[in-house]
């Protein structure tokens with residue numbers, strides 16, 4: 001049995017839980033992070049010196065952290081093509097989009113946009129900085145939108161780990177109060193993701209506990 005430490009409202013936990021569920025893997029989850037605590041205990045720090053979530057332990061293996069590395073491990077260990085192709089060239093194609101999702105879209109969304117809109121008190125928000133971060137993000141999103149114009153999923157016509165890495169960010173992208181225009185193919189893709197039971201359960205999670213208030 002795989003054990004996962006991390007609160008359900010952490011996007012980095014969600015990406016792992018969604019991956020586990022898509023692969024049909026059972027797991028036990030322990031709440032950890034922000035007001036749930038745990039992450040600063042000596043026991044947790046011995047598993048994950050970053051004091052962040054998620055951390056997983058699979059059976060007798062050592063603890064693992066970093067959500068993208070965890071999902072690559074899960075894919076290598078438990079998945080096959082097309083979710084995680086065996087051929088190195090096909091694998092790199094999936095992996096480049098997984099990496100793109102985390103580094104290009106994710107880094108330009110989570111802190112400069114989501115954090116500033118949801119996790120910053122209204123009185124402390126900087127509307128101009130948010131607006132310019134959204135313009136930058138939507139420019140990056142155009143790259144995925146163009147790809148999705150001719151493909152059902154990010155890497156082609158099959159659902160892969162790259163879709164987990166990108167798609168988990170879209171629930172928050174589409175449910176916060178920001179400008180979203182000219183991304184018709186991502187909108188279609190997001191509609192499609194919402195039909196997946198594992199997406200609904202692990203990604204479409206209320207994040208009110210993160211709100212900073214006024």
Ligand SMILES: N[C@@H](CCC(=O)N[C@@H](CS)C(=O)NCC(=O)O)C(=O)O
Pocket residue numbers: 010011012013032033034039051052053054065066067068
């Ligand atoms: N690069 C790490 C980032 C981990 C991370 O920063 N997690 C956040 C939650 S999304 C965290 O632990 N924040 C502190 C907390 O929840 O207590 C990963 O992808 O796993």
